[in-house]
Amino acid sequence: MQVVFCHGLEGSPNGTKVRAMRAAGIDVLAPDFQGQILADRVETLRDVLAKLDQHTPVLLAGSSYGGAVAAWTAMHTAHPLAGLLLLAPALHYAEAPVPAADAYVPIDVPTVIIHGTEDTIVPLSASEAYAAKSPHVVLQPVPDGHRLVGSLDQIIQTIREWRR
Incomplete structure (x- = not known):
């Protein structure tokens, strides 16, 4: 299995989450989206x-703005996920x-959302609404902020569980 990670708006392909994944021995491909708008990132x-x-x-996988890129692309790719x-x-x-925030529709693949309950940038309610649309989506609220730096171990563990 190949992990493909989409960094956030202010992130980079060498950001904290990618470095943590690599340090944990996870082979992660992280495209560089710096300076790109959503349409360019999707392309x-x-x-x-x-x-x-x-x-x-x-x-x-995707974080913040990169999560939007990942979710939208997942809806429109033929590549097996x-x-x-x-x-x-x-x-x-x-x-x-x-076209609209409610256009994000979960697909029929296992989906996990990790979202900080103390996130002041992206509302947890957006993830709750997305998760409510499908039984394939598991929402894991964590006591963390938007960057999820206190939840890196949980992120790594979640990836490892997929790799089994």
Whole structure:
């Protein structure tokens, strides 16, 4: 299984979460979306997925704005997905190609959302609304803020559980 991680708006492909994954021995592919709007990020991610072996399932992960990129792309890719891991995803956000915040629809793959109860940037209610749309979505609220730096161990453990 290949982990593909979409960093947030102010993040980078070498951010805290990616470094933690790599330090834990997780092979993670993290495209560089710096300076890109949502439509460009979706296109970049589609290009990345197109280059991967079609027989290799992908755990598509994204944080904040990257969570919106991952969720939207998951809805529109033919690449086999092992799962979707959304970290404080900005699912309340609409910008082309996303027509409206309620356009994010869960897909039929196992999906875990880890969202901080102390997040002041992305409302937990957006993740709650998304999770309520599908039995495939598990919401894990954690006592943390938006960046989830206190929840890195839980993020790593969640990825490891997918890899089993």
